[in-house]
Amino acid sequence: MNVTVLYVGSSLLAPLRQAEAEINSAYRLDLRIAAYNFGLSLTESEWREVENDLKAADVVFVIHVMDGENATRLLSSLERYGEQHRAVVVINCMPDLMRRTRMGQLDFGQLLRPLRTSGTEIVVGEEAAPLGKKAGRASRLVVKVGSWMGDQARSHRANKSRSHTPYLKLVDRLPGLLRFVPAAGKLRDIKHYLYLFCYFLQPTPMNIRSMVLYAIKHYVREERVVKAAIDVPPPERMPAVAIYHPDAPSLFESFEAYRKWSERRAGKQNARVLVPEETIGLLLMRPQIVSKTRLHYDGLIRAIEAEGLSVVPAISTLMDNREACEKFFVEKEEKRGKGKKRTAKAEDDGGSIADGFTSHSRVSQIVSLTGFSFVGGPAMNDSVAAAHFLHDLNRPFRSVVSLDVQTVEAWEQSGTGLNPVQAGMQIAIPEIDGATEPFVYGGMPEGGVAPVPLEDRCRRLARRLRRWNRLRNAPRSELRLSLLAFCFPPNKGNIGTAADLDVFPSVWETLRRLQADGYTVEVPDSPEVLRGMLLGGNSERYGATANVAFRMPADEYRRLCPYVDEIEKEWGSAPGQINSFGGDLLIQGIMLGNVFLGVQPTFGYEGDPMRLLMARSGAPHHGFMALYTYLEKVFRADAVVHVGTHGALEFMPGKQVGLSGACWPDRLIGELPHIYIYSVNNPSEGTIAKRRSYAELISYLTPPIENAGLYKNLASLKELLTAYRQTTD
Structure with a gap:
């Protein structure tokens, strides 16, 4: 007996393998479950295997396949082998695939004509089934869900603005009510489909096993199935939203229960746990938790x-993350006193206001592990609603990447990094909602059945989150900041240039504001004085283009930088010929209290300064690497601010998106929080900065311009040319 499952994601393979073993052990059906992740790019050899398994399948499940080459080829394969299948169950797929659902008399194409109830009957197409008194309520529920299924069959775009949440709540009530629905004709098959749908929506290992068994029991008419007397339990129910922790015995349906458990775990009731300023809110995909394919989550949590x-790891419904955030990340308090709009605490935390309540955040940052839209999930994107909610909560929003539709090995070997599907759903779509830090932390290994954590990437991400927290929580007078100016084209006296930005006045105004806000800053008397300090100073002594703030001996550079050997293969022995003096590397810049104003070194190829930026391999020169090594490990900056559009760090060799620890932008920025002052009229390269150097962009407007016209001798020349043309005509 053969069941073929074609799916997208990483939560189904492990429970399917478990189901196959348990079913064969319990019922000896000689069951073989062939499972393929259609999010991956399949080779021709793999496609031949898919074709063979489809040809041999008794039951086919197609789950979450939305578009792409795999979907197109699957449509023709289902058409070719459809007559051989006892049942084809399509769930949450593109409309053309939804119409390929075949279960007994159920034809999804007929759902183009919506279900309806009429008096004591439920009407399916032209067929009517009688209703008993107890069946009325259940059948009306079937009508609602069936109409939603019809919407999917017609087009997943038709009702883009409608929320899926009411239907998820309806489906949650279905198992207890479906037993009252008549099991006759087409209605019987709709009932079976909805049972399968309920099993799928709660993809615990038991429910996935039951989903397969249910389809076999009702659609594979074989003697061994009848003799097996298959018993299929009702769907297990799991909470729609909850808090998960790998050390906890069960899920928590309230924040208070999680708080008490956390305090007991810490060893004493008054332990300092879940302090908002030191707590990260995680949004987890519900299928990964209930299917127990969650090792990558566990690794990041730890x-x-x-x-x-x-950490507060909240399970989200995926369709709308606001429900989980409001329940677990937001503390609500009653307003104090008539007419007061918010408490002092809420004012400090930037909390939003609800009728009769003030609210503030329980977390310092929100990190989504789900991909897709914050509001809308994979079905739609309501970025306006997301922006409104996140603005009120006033906490940074990150979206990090698990490799669900490509293997870890494929990602590591790829010069591109993430494949288009992965980049779209876990980078581009979350960016619409303002997400940053697109950091790869785990994924599916080659030949694996569930995602695993990438331990080194989890540690790096956790340290970055901790350092972002320090920026918010530490006394401003203690924070150490680095502002970096650029020099491009090199050797042209262009230090402090940027597109559409007057750099030195901008830096000077920034320093003044930092000082006013409590940072320890020494502000020069004017932008001109600031420029003179940076470009002058001891620069002539070292033959440098700017003042030298620090000389890093080559031995210290070797000790602090783990990548020296790789750089030496490209540029020779440290300290090299660029930004060096004697045996030292020169860090150019000036100290202004706790603020370092530095100069990003040139690219290294003087005759072709863009060469390194376009290279598929290579490395930054020693001077470039030494600057960022100095910032993180000597100056110990709490953040780096690149001033203006644009520098070179984000264009250094490495993957295009979804960087690894072998990519030079990732190595250069390290664990430093990165803020980039960037021109608003260059979103394409700004996106590169966000994706390849984990930058938070602060936009500046381009200066207003008007047609300057001609003046002085140019105006006279124009008149002469005009007169000449008229004369010759």
Whole structure:
């Protein structure tokens, strides 16, 4: 007996393998489940295997396949082998695939004509089935869900603005009510489909096993199936939203229950746990938790806790993350006193206002592990609603990447990094909602059945989150900041240039504002004085283009930078010929209290300064690497601010998107929080900065311009040319 499952994601393979073993052990059906992740790019050899398994399949499940080459080829394969299948069950797929659902008399194409109830009957197409008194309520529920299924069959775009949440709540009530629905004709098959749908929506290992068994029991008419007397339990129910922790015995349906457990785990009731300023809110995909394919989540949770931070890992419905955020990340308090709009605490936290309540955040940052839209999930994107909610909550929003539709090995070997599907759903779509830090932290290994954490990436991400927290929580007078100006084209006296930005006045105004806000800053008397300090100073002594703030001996550079050997293969022995003096590397810049104003070094190829930026391999020169090594490990900056559009760090060799620890932008920025002052009229390269150097962009407007016209001798020349043309005509 053969069941073929074609799906997108990483949560189904492990429970399917478990189901195959348990069903064969319990019922000896000689069952073989062939499962393929259609999010991956399949080779021709793999497609031949898919074709063979489809040809041999008794039951076919198609789940979450939305578009792409795999979907197109699957449509023709289902058409070719459809007569051989006892049942084809299509769930949450593109409309053309939804119409390929075949279960007994159920034809999804007929759902183009919506279900309806009429008096004591439920009407399916032209067929009517009688209703008993108890069946009325259940059948009306079937009508509602069936109409939604019809919407999917017609087009997943038809009702883009409608929320899926009401239907998810309806489906949650279905198992207890479906037993009252008549099991006759087409209605019987709709009932079976909805049962399968309920099993799928709660993809615990038991429910996935039951989903397969249910389809076999009702659609594979074989003697061995009848003799097996298959018993299929009702769907297990799991909470729609909850808090998960790998050390907890069960899920928590309230924040208070999680708080009490966390305090007991810490060893004493008054332990300092879940302090908002030190707590990270994680949004987890519900299928991964209930299917127990969650090792990658566990690895990240433990890495964050190892940095001394608390964590609230909230299971989200995926369609709308606001429900989980409001329930677990937001503390509501009654307003105090008539007419007061918010408490002092809420004012401090930037909390939003609800009728009769003030609210503030329980977390310092929100990190989504789900991909897709914050509001809308994979079905739609309501970025306006997302922006409104996140603005009120006033906490940074990150979206990090698990490799669900490509293997870890494929990602590591790829010069591109993430494949288009992965980049779209886990980078581009979350960016619409303002997400940053697109950091790869885990994924599916080659030949694996569930995602695993990438331990080194989890540690790096956790440290970055901790350092972002320090920026918010530490006394401003203690924070150390680095502002970096650029020099391009090199050797042209262009230090402090940027597209559409007057750099030195901008830096000077920034320093003044930092000083006013409590940072320890020494502000020069004017932008001109600031420029003179940076470009002058001791620069002539070292033959440098700017003042030298620090000389890093080559031995210290070797000790602090783990990548020296790789750089030496490209540029020779340290310290090299660029930004060096004697045996030292020169860090150009000036110290202004706790602020370092530095100069990003040139690219290294003087005759072709863009060469390194376009190289598929190579490395930054020693001077470039030494600057960022100095910032993180000597100056110990709490953040780096690149001033203006644009520098070179984000264009250094490495993957295009979804960087690894072998990519030079990732190595250069390290664990430093990165803020980039960037021109608003260059979103394409700004996106590169966000994706390849984990930058938070602060946009500046381009200066207003008007047609300057001609003046002085140019105006006279124009008149002469005009007169000449008229004369010759």
